[in-house]
Amino acid sequence: MASYHSGEIAVQERAELSDEASFSLGAIGETVPAVAAAFLAEQPMIVVGGTDRAGRLWATQLTGEPGFLRAPDPRTLSIDALPLPEDPLAEVLTGAGDPALIGMIAIEPATRRRMRINGRAHREGDGLRVDLDQVIANCPKYLQKRDYRLLAPAEEEAAARTRSAVDSTELSADQQRRVRAADTFFVATASDRGDADASHRGGNPGFVQVLSPTLLRWPDYIGNAMFLTLGNLALNPAAGIVIPDFETGATLHLTGTAHTVWDADEIARVPGAQRLVEFSVEAVRDISAASPLRWTAPGYSRFNPPVA
Incomplete structure (x- = not known):
């Protein structure tokens, strides 16, 4: 049966949402039901989180027809x-060696559906072949509506000739x-055992604050009370972020550490925040x-x- 680890339970208790978390536990399974398999087959993108050879967590995206x-x-x-x-996870996902522990999330912005x-x-x-450990249904809050198109082969070849990576x-x-302009990003975390997870974060532009060139902060809004991301951070502060540019196909990858801010005065200054996360x-x-996908302007979530 599905269960929460100690970090998730600690955050649920501190947030006083243990009952809600118990209810949400029913959304965690070990297999892909038929309706979820059909959903995945329709998607042109999946976000992947994992750890590189140096032990740093990154988030990235894989795309295709x-x-x-x-x-x-x-x-x-x-x-x-x-x-x-050029991808920060290329070595661990394409090279030889032990299987890579990864977390994934597929989203469909046009319908605001998603699954982890x-x-x-x-x-x-x-x-890649992924042997599954967890399949998680997710709520669609804070996901902006978008439609996509894939670049034609000639367009993709021309874009690839201009590709560069800057560290x-x-x-x-x-x-x-x-x-600051982003309305969407994805965050990768892992438990103290290395089990990885990838999650979506969304909001109106400006919801991610840049406090300095090396410090970001964003609000943790009301969700499903599982606290899979914050629970991992309670045990292991390593984290990775990818911010996709929906217009140009560029990807901004960040790796570092994160922690949850529980200070009531700080939280009160941010509309809608239940907690804050500093990265x-x-x-x-x-x-x-980096990506052959081009997306339309967003229809912002009413949440x-x-x-x-």
């Missing part, structure tokens, strides 16, 4: 894609601007033209709190 995600059986996910060579899947990834030809240890002025940046990888 709908159908590139397949559940050949209820305990397996096949992904017909591999990370770009965690397991162990093995290289299999030109893709740094802090956010440049332009990168800070992009963070300390240790490394940045900015990849241009998004205002931004002060």
Whole structure:
């Protein structure tokens, strides 16, 4: 039976939401039901979180024509894609060695549906096979509506010729601007045993604050009370973020550490916040033209709190 680990339970108790968390436990399974398999087969993107060879957590995205995600059986996910060579998780997902513990989340912005899947990834030809440990139904709050198109082959080849990756240890002025303008990002965390998870965070532009070139803060809004992300952080502060540029296909990857802020006065200054999360940046990888997906302007979720 599904259960919470000690970090998740500690956060649920501190938030006084243990009863709600017990109810939400029913959304955690070990297999992909038929309706979820059909959902995955329709998606052009899945976000992946994992740990690199140096022990740093990163989040990234894999893309393809709908159908590139397949559940050949209820305990397996096949992904017909591999990370770009420039991707911070390329080495662990494409090289030889032990299976990589990864967390994944698939979202469908046009319908605001999403699901999380965690397991162990093995290289299999030109893709990945993931042996599943958890399949989690998620609530659609704070997800902005968008439609997508995939670049035509000639467009994708032209974009690939311009692709570049820039590394740094802090956010440049332009990168800070992009963070402040974001309405969506994805965060990867892991338990103290290394079991990885990937989650979505959304809000109106400005919901992510840039406190300095190496410090971000965002609100933790009302959710399903599972606290899978904050529970991992209670045991293991390592975290990774990817902020996709929906117009250009660029991806801004950050890795570092994060912690939950419980100070009532600080929380009260941020509309809608139940808690705050502060993320300390240790490394940045900015990849241009990383994705062949181009998305329409957002229709903001009616659940998004205002931004002060």
